[in-house]
Amino acid sequence: MKQMERAISILREYSGPEVRIMEVCGTHTHEIFRQGIRGILSPAIHMISGPGCPVCVTGTGYIDEAVWLAEKKGCTILTFGDLVRVPGSEESLQTARAKGAKVRTVYSPQDGEAYAAEHPDEECVFLSVGFETTTPSSCIAVKNAVRDGIGNFSLLTANKTMPMAYEAMKDSTDLFLYPGHVHAITGLSVPRMLADTHQVSGVCAGFTARELVTALAVAVTNFEKGGYFFVNCYPRVVREEGQPEAVRLVDSMMEPCDDLWRGIGRIEGSGMKLRQEYASYDARIRYEIPFMQGRTNSGCRCGQVLQGRIEPGQCPLFGKVCTPEHPSGACMVSSEGACSAYYLYGDHQTLL
Template structure:
């Protein structure tokens, strides 16, 4: 079928309601940017899941970064979208305003030069992300070790997708199919999701990020739901292979091990995170046990939104006191957050 025919089908579909979830913040952003929801039938509902790393980082992690930034000999280095994420009391930006040492960088590798030029200062990188970004931190550690740089540490909040999807399926999220993250699968291979598809009898469509790629994947996933094909199909073959990348897998296993970690709004999910192995603990800034998730505003519904149990407009704060300029929850901070993208529409 040609693309216009796929769009016609998705727009005119009038069967049983189908609920699909993208579990990738980049997909959330792309779907909003390309207006994908505008071409879908009301019977096909797209939900934004826990795929934005900023959105699922618990408040205790932000609080720890703030604590570190206020130490006299320590600088916290981070990407810009983490600066405004609310902790239990304030954000990194607010802590910086009262004297915290916070440096915004564009790549983890930028920390190497900072640490080299200031050997008596400790640099803690806020290592947030999923399977896609975790390999970059192994490269940072490789370089730090090779160059003998000892004043770099990581505060990790690294998450892995299968644990979160299992949690959704085990805790009442009514999802008929998942749009699998293309860039995660570029690292892990499409087969990464086979076990979940079989266990929960639910289909996965691996998708790219362009408008055409998303339409093709959503059409394919809709057909899989209708035909009860509970498998993983790769609609991003130009980038994603079926199997894992053995080099990246080896690098991750060298430095990290699976761990029970907290997801903002969802609590602790077993074996859903990555912590540094014991032999590399000297690179750790205190990542273990950052499980407390005290909301800055108790009315915030980020947790329910991330699970597909509520939409951004269901939150009493949305668009009122919670906007991108004054975010009350993490989903409104990042360009990949579901509330941010709902606010843009």
Template sequence: MSATEEAKQLLSDYDGPAIHIMEVCGTHTHEIFKDGIRQLLSPKINLISGPGCPVCVTPADFIDEAVMLALEKNCTITTFGDLVRVPGSEKSLADARAGGAKVKVVYAPSDAVDYAKKHPDEDVVFLSVGFETTVPSECLTVQQAVEQGIKNFSLLTANKTMPGAYLAMREATDAFLYPGHVHAIIGTSLCEKLRDEYGISGVCAGFTPSELLIALALEVRGLSKGKPFFINAYPRVVTHEGSPKAVELIHKYLKPVDAVWRGIGEIKGSGLALRDEYADFDARKKYSLPHITGRDNPACRCGEVLQGRCTSKDCPLFGKACTPEHPAGACMVSSEGACSAYYLYGRGF
């Protein structure tokens, strides 16, 4: 019997105490649904979709800031496509674009700085949203702008880092399914520290069906032993040291700041902002943005979904007033969002 078949059997036959595993990564959530892995699991194994989608945990006030830059400061907003339809307090960027604002979808951060270079008469802002995986490429845009003397480019940052989120969510789960791409950057030393200092267990997983099945089986085996554990089940990509050059790049351009996560609240030191020496590329400072307190749709339960306090199906808007075509919340908008995954693959659960 192959390792994958053994994992399937263990996961389907498990009959011990109920266990809860949080897949932190939105890509893991989608792949687990799409690959039919949830259907294989024993009823005693409960998967929780956590705050691992950067678009989903970005609060409404960030969208409000972007809308203000577009409509009141006449900036050209460059962004990945998911953010365009995320609701702000009153408007999304799609609404702003319909009102005449310039909102351009790009496929890489470098596209945004290239656009700024080709359009020197426009003030171009890139919406820098993401975890450790994408942050280095966003830092490179500042490096490129500095080297090429591009003055009409800046970042509106909402980048976040995972260590604080793991600590904030540790009471919601028995173990984490750690995101392989994040730990390819930051390495596994953090996971070992969480195990040794806080008793937090987890497995670092890849993204293929086989890798996910084996990682989940390792979670079940580890939890059955009753002691904190960490296993790197993605060693072909993730190493103990991660990518020192990428981490060095992040530290060169960005500094830790407190950050608000949708549904979770403020997590100390979990955000990243441009260092003072790069203030000319900080859109908040460059355009003197006021402090904004955003408001979410009170009927939307995205915040509770991100905390693992409910599933998408528990939200009264899900599949009715909130669909991928007409989303009411960020978790339905994002291609990595839990509500999107439930809608596409999991409505039979």
């Protein structure tokens, strides 16, 4: 505990130059708030909640596609719980379900495939969102479906990759708090390259209070010394080379595509879709889904929140028309979204 107290006092008493730290991962955002970590930071340390919550950066049009599959094609939608309440242009999966659409939450894509195998009469579509950490599971599910000869299972993909997003975000922050579980898969070459080419520094962090506090203390201490650096603060999970097996699997089944990030726009090569060989498992091809643009509340400033340009409280909708019960934007609906975290965990300043 002694080292922990030292880490906490480093963060409380930090008096170096002002530093912006972007936590890229939604689970980090959630844990940082849940553990009250913002409350122990010196005023010179500014946390920015970046674009790493897959629910937040998934466009409204994607929800519209899922609702369309459920309502127009009678598909059973299998999804992580995270997506159920996200508003589409007209409906969320939750409101569609209330009207009779079949929407089931599952723990994993593989469980979704198993459900499809047990329900051959249902056309099952798994909502495949997530970053590098989650994508291998979606690929395994499709691989299992091929192996088991399951013809009633497909993915509606919105899988995304982080490297291009780091590039897009690097001017919004001095430091990245890199998502440990993404780099458990992809390894550390990208963060090291970003530090080595003097673009942006960073630390790779785990998810417990102890791991987060440690990573932040290491980050600000190095930042104060000056120069560009990268430190892996999560070596018990993250290896230099990542999990090559997972990377190979994804590469063999999926290929990069341009993707739309809610509030940020199109980022070239930042999405993943199934390769041509697996087209029959791609729900867009299988059900000939028409293009859906998706409409969002025009006042919603999720995009600027995601890029760290404004704090959630600076959005005119925040806490007024946009609350976790009636979210206008994805950053409020996702429990890992910045707006939701600010709203639910409150302004830490008032508690001190």
